[in-house]
Amino acid sequence: MKVAVMGYGVVGSGVVEVLNKNQESISKRAGQEELAVKYILDLRDFPGDVNEGKFIKDFNIILNDDEVKVVVETMGGLNPAFDFVSKCLNAGKSVVTSNKELVAAKGIELLNIAKEKSVNFLFEASVGGGIPIIRPISQCLAANEIDEIAGILNGTTNFILTKMIEDKMEFADALKLAQDNGYAEKDPTADIEGIDACRKICILASLCYGKHVYPDGVFTQGITKISSEDVEYAKSWGGVIKLIGASKKLSDDKISAWVRPCFVANGSQLASTTDVFNAILVRGDAIGDVVFYGRGAGKLPTASAVVADVIDCAKHVERKKLFGWGESKENYVADYLDLPVTAYVRLSTSDKEKAKSQLGDIKVLTRDNAKSDELAFVISAKTERELNDTLSKLDAEVKNIIPVTDF
């Protein structure tokens, strides 16, 4: 069986490397005499590359070659990835992708084409890099109702926060270090603004609750507002700040889904997930809590997940895997402002005693060298809208609001 790889960047070149290196064992596991890469589509030239002779620039060569049964999409972005992937599926080829932007925005359309054409559209590598999570949710945990899923879904931001917590670095310096280490993109907006984590929680929530969750309906806040003061207060509270993507079932036709920095208590497995690692907690009604942990990015970890999907496709030619989700209705994702919240709040006010008396039941937090007008506390409210309303009535400037998690 022949495979084509579209996009020879970090992940694509890793996929070709793994398929070449382990070709014999992979072919055997796939039940094929030979599972081999026939084409690599990329507009760039790679002179001297060991795969010379396989590079092509014309997508139609892949589309029109009946020998190619599985196509790997590792180009990233929506265009032309969506066009190419839908054409491949329509032509009866299975597709494997690591492209979370594509799955989060167009997953339902592509799954529907795959279903109609009895081919597979698999995307294990789109969430958590090399960490097995898509298949465990859809297969191993299939007996469970998933009450909640939450995780550290972006390695770059976890690295930055770890440096701010452990080495007391300021955000800008930690970001620069992430860039120098090659973790963050040159334009790191998708990482630090939470956009990458948002795409991933959309995919996980779609899978857990059976209806497509679109990124534009998910409240998304990155880590750019996190200061060393917040880090210190989290420590005095007994935890750390993590960028969390989470989704919870509220009723049969309503879920919550959001991405934002959160206080996570020491002792939680998410709190001890440091550096570029990812961790995803799944809360099922039969299994209880289960946590998937590992390298959420990188060439070979991500290639490991892509190639496993290729093997699965090869084993299921002309046998569609029952896998996917359906369309969702408007307002399927609840407004985060309508959800109950317990949150850390930091504000500045000239009259701390007056603010405290207006706030009622709060747990005041302290830190060394706090400014005289600084007040930090943890407060619970029936909804975040109600909390905002309470805070707006104070004679104070709200510096940050960070929810406290219970996982």
Ligand code: HSE
């Ligand atoms: N930029 C992503 C991260 C890459 O840092 O996690 C993997 O999706």
